[in-house]
Amino acid sequence: MSNQTQRLPVLDQCCLPLVREPLAELASAELARMFKALSDPVRLRLLSMIASYGGGEACVCDLLGAFDVQQSTISHHLRVLREAGLVDCQRRGTWVYYWALPTALNRLASLLTTEGPVSA
């Protein structure tokens, strides 16, 4: 279930802050895909619930109750987050667990930061 979508090669060398230098065209396309995954309230709450859940991962069954949409819709949003490289998942027996990918989140964060030192 992991790694079934393509990698995001551009992100391996990008991530100077936006304010430091103009974004290249290729990088902007990849980054826009990641931000698009964050551009829906349901997905944002899903990511937040997953990332803040005890143990750093959450079963889909833990997430469903918090939303007023159908289970298939949640599954769709989880897939969008996964294809954007923001979360990954694994089936364990009957249940599927999701966890956030900190590297991706921190890269987006450092891109938006306008102050202080930068890791990349």
Added chain:
Amino acid sequence: MSNQTQRLPVLDQCCLPLVREPLAELASAELARMFKALSDPVRLRLLSMIASYGGGEACVCDLLGAFDVQQSTISHHLRVLREAGLVDCQRRGTWVYYWALPTALNRLASLLTTEGPVSA
């Protein structure tokens, strides 16, 4: 030209990192609007060009040449960025200048950060 759109009240008290606690429903809607503004490659590059431009602001005329889309499309994207609270603008004589709003960018950045200290 400034402040012609509504404020984003939720952001004044939000912005603990996503990984720290689940996002409230209201906050997620406001934040999703901001991320949506970042979810287009043209807008991402526009923001980057504006933020990294010498003097911290850029005239629209400085931006147009870098894109393969019509001027009306650029104007549309600049409006989306402005209504999301990520940039502001001011007319000076014939030209309109845009600048990034660091507070908004840093809030999004701290929301995504999974490590280190947090300002809020």
Added chain:
DNA sequence: GTGTTGCTTCGATGTCTGTCGATACAGCAC
């Protein structure tokens, strides 16, 4: 095997969005 539960995928549908060309507006030069 059958049945049940948890989750994903599929297909359809209404809404949103990026883009364009045309038009309107603002400021300057004259």
Added chain:
DNA sequence: GTGCTGTATCGACAGACATCGAAGCAACAC
């Protein structure tokens, strides 16, 4: 005033997206 330039807004349209219900698949219980 007229004309010109820079930018914003309007209206239309194709493509993208969020949502749903139905169907499919995987793991378990029996």
